[in-house]
Amino acid sequence: xxxxxxxxxxxxxxxxxxxxxxxxxxSILLIVxxxxxxxxxxxxxxxxxxxxxxxxxxxxxxxxIVGTLLLTIGTAIFSVPIGVGxxxxxxxxxxxxxLTRTIRIAIxxxxxxxxxxxxxxxxxxxxxxLKFGTSILAGSLTLGIMTLPVIISTSEQALxxxxxxxRVVSVSLGATHWQTIRRIVLPQALxxxxxxxxxxxxxxxxxxAPILFTVAAFFLPRLPQSVFDQTMALPYHLFxxxxxxPGMPIRIQYGTALVLLAFVLSMNLIATLIRRxxxxxxxx
Amino acid sequence: xxxxxxxxxxKIRIENFSIRYSDGVESLRGISxxxxxxxxxxxxxxxxxxxxxxxxxxxxxxxxxDVEEQSGRVLLDGVDISAAGVDVVALRRRVGMVFARPVPxxxxxxxxxxxxxxxxxxxxxxxxERLLEQSLRQAALWDEVKDRLDEPAxxxxxxxxxxxxxxxxxxxxxxxxxxxxxxSGLDPISTAKVESSLQELKGRYTIAVIPHSVQQAxxxxxxxxxxxxxxxxxxxxxxxxFTNPQDERTEDYVTGRFG
Numbered sequence: 001x002x003x004x005x006x007x008x009x010x011x012x013x014x015x016x017x018x019x020x021x022x023x024x025x026x027s028i029l030l031i032v033x034x035x036x037x038x039x040x041x042x043x044x045x046x047x048x049x050x051x052x053x054x055x056x057x058x059x060x061x062x063x064x065i066v067g068t069l070l071l072t073i074g075t076a077i078f079s080v081p082i083g084v085g086x087x088x089x090x091x092x093x094x095x096x097x098x099l100t101r102t103i104r105i106a107i108x109x110x111x112x113x114x115x116x117x118x119x120x121x122x123x124x125x126x127x128x129x130l131k132f133g134t135s136i137l138a139g140s141l142t143l144g145i146m147t148l149p150v151i152i153s154t155s156e157q158a159l160x161x162x163x164x165x166x167r168v169v170s171v172s173l174g175a176t177h178w179q180t181i182r183r184i185v186l187p188q189a190l191x192x193x194x195x196x197x198x199x200x201x202x203x204x205x206x207x208x209a210p211i212l213f214t215v216a217a218f219f220l221p222r223l224p225q226s227v228f229d230q231t232m233a234l235p236y237h238l239f240x241x242x243x244x245x246p247g248m249p250i251r252i253q254y255g256t257a258l259v260l261l262a263f264v265l266s267m268n269l270i271a272t273l274i275r276r277x278x279x280x281x282x283x284x
Numbered sequence: 285x286x287x288x289x290x291x292x293x294x295k296i297r298i299e300n301f302s303i304r305y306s307d308g309v310e311s312l313r314g315i316s317x318x319x320x321x322x323x324x325x326x327x328x329x330x331x332x333x334x335x336x337x338x339x340x341x342x343x344x345x346x347x348x349x350d351v352e353e354q355s356g357r358v359l360l361d362g363v364d365i366s367a368a369g370v371d372v373v374a375l376r377r378r379v380g381m382v383f384a385r386p387v388p389x390x391x392x393x394x395x396x397x398x399x400x401x402x403x404x405x406x407x408x409x410x411x412x413e414r415l416l417e418q419s420l421r422q423a424a425l426w427d428e429v430k431d432r433l434d435e436p437a438x439x440x441x442x443x444x445x446x447x448x449x450x451x452x453x454x455x456x457x458x459x460x461x462x463x464x465x466x467x468s469g470l471d472p473i474s475t476a477k478v479e480s481s482l483q484e485l486k487g488r489y490t491i492a493v494i495p496h497s498v499q500q501a502x503x504x505x506x507x508x509x510x511x512x513x514x515x516x517x518x519x520x521x522x523x524x525x526f527t528n529p530q531d532e533r534t535e536d537y538v539t540g541r542f543g
Contacts, residue, residue: 165387169449172345173400174377174456183399188390 035257042255052219056245061256066223067136067231068205068263071215074140074227075147075204080197082144083151087193090152091159092181111149116209118146123213137227139215143204150200158192159185191278198271202264208235218244234260290521294318295460295490296342301356301366303337305349311337313514315356319460319507324482325492326505326522329537333511335494339462342492343379344372360460377404380453384465384496386445388437393429396437396448400456415455422485423451424477443474450481460490468496479504498538502526510534 004012050060086103094100122142132138162185170180186193208216216236224231238256241248296319303312312334319325319342327335340346341358344365358366365375377400389396397416406412416433420426425447429440437448446466453461463482467475482491482504495501501508505522510531518525518534529535536542 163387165383165385166389168345168348169383169387169389170399171348172343172376172381172383173403173452174373175399175403176373179403184389 032261035254035261038250039254039256039258042249042251043258047255048259051221056219056241057247057249057252061232061234061237061259063220063223063232064234064237064256065259065263067216067233068235068260070136070224070231071139071143071211071233072201072205074136075143076197076201078141078144079147079151079200079204083148083197083200084155084193086148086152087155087159088181088186091156092177092185107149107152110145111153113146114209115146115207116212118142119210119213121145122210127214133228134213134215134217134230135228136215136224136231139211139231139233140227142210142214143207146207146210147200147204150203151196154196154199155189155193158189158196161192162188191275194274195271198267198274202267202271205267206235206260206264208239211236234263291318292320292323295321295361296492297359297362298338298341299357299359301338301341301358302354303334303341303346303351304353306352307350311514312341315516317509317516317519319490319492321490322486322488323491323506324486324504325490326501326508327492327494327511328498328501328505328508329511329517330542332513334514335511336464338511339381339464339492339494341366342460342462343376343381344370345376345381347372377456378458379460379462380456380458381462381464382446382449382453382466384468386442386449386469388440388445388448391437392434393437393440393448394433396452397455400452404456415457419451419454422454422481423447424481425451441474443470443477446470446474447478447481450478454485458489460492461485463491463493465494465496467500475500498540502538510537512537 047060048065049062051062053059090100090103094103119142122138122145126132126138126141127134130138132141166184166188167180170184171177175183204210211233215230215233217230217232218240220230220232234256238253238260241256242253298315298317298319301312301315305311315334315338317338327338329335337346341354342360342365346354354366356366357364360375360379364370389399391399394416397419398412401412401415406415417426417430420429425444428444429448432439437445440448446469450461450463450466467478470478479500482493485491486506493504495504502522505526507520508522508525509519510517510525510529510533512533518529518531520530525534526538529538
């Protein structure tokens, strides 16, 4: 066996690691680049504001854009209060006992469940048992439950990262535990909580399987009128026009992908900006 | 000691007080001690002697940690404050505390000072501002911060931060002030400022302080209590205790033979 000098081993290791990092970046650039090159031709006023025409081969994707927006908002309405509330409970109130250990295990396991299983669960519970029908309500609830683990675990981490000394000082100045949480801990944890919320919602916005049985429509000639209506959504629409409609123009497919990508990446950007803004202002 | 006619009026009486943490460490054993009004009461001794634990029993900050077992009584103006039904929030407004490391809350200087009184329900800007100036003057910080009250409190130097913490405690208009090694991280000049503030404050408050050195203990003590491994070894007037300790262990510690 050839014995290399330590310096040579180090050089080779650096070279390999750089190569791997380069591959990761290259694949991201390739995907985004491909979608932009192939899809930008479709982007235009009609694409963003029009309904699909001619068997979806012409026209725009407005109902899918609106649908994804509504589903994201609906998901936030359910998952943010419950998720942040659960995180406050776990970080601030719960003791380390069998119950909280069970809750934590449940949260970890929830995060690992395949999204199609959430879809089936939503179908069974919200669509059929609670009789919400295939609706924005059922879809938002399903996506909301799927998003909870991300929001709970990132929020709990953010809450725990607030220095313990703040809590002791606040209590010593005559604050109750809840006043301490509301006036000191939550404001300090807010950037971390928001980051977790946005990352969770971002995943919800891009998922297809959970909305498949609970809300998504193949094609609708009008925008949804209430939370009990079905809606089109970007990920499902992309799936439909890529696999279910023969002879789809490729620029429509990639145009839709580009809009979805832009939607998700802009949420990511907002999360990054919030984090940076607060990190600069942080006082500990 | 208790028969001495010069003994002042007590504010806090600790009766046969013991505490043990849930990790099995017995922190205090059978402490009986009076803390006197309008005096600087010094609790001193080597680390791990239970001084901080005793201080935190006086404003019930021990509630935040796992206490396994507690017995005895702590009387504030004759009322047992160690009992279960005590209103701890009201208690902590009467018994303020300054910690070893200054911890400004992540807000402006003014907001730090208003935090306690506002939670206590004080809303009127005029009373808050009057109290703010008075507290900052008592803490010897007014001249340094009067023009920068809306800057973040962390922008202050370490010594200023600690005096801000003292002022923040004074904003509660407490009856008792507890100080747990308040000058441990400070330079000599800041330390002197805090010590002289204490001398002025003792006219109106009951002060209990854990000093960060024997020298400081001897400098500031009107009354001193020597703690060793969870027990109160000796308690007496500062001058007597530091010049003529009755217990051999106190003498060894005061003269620097251990510690």
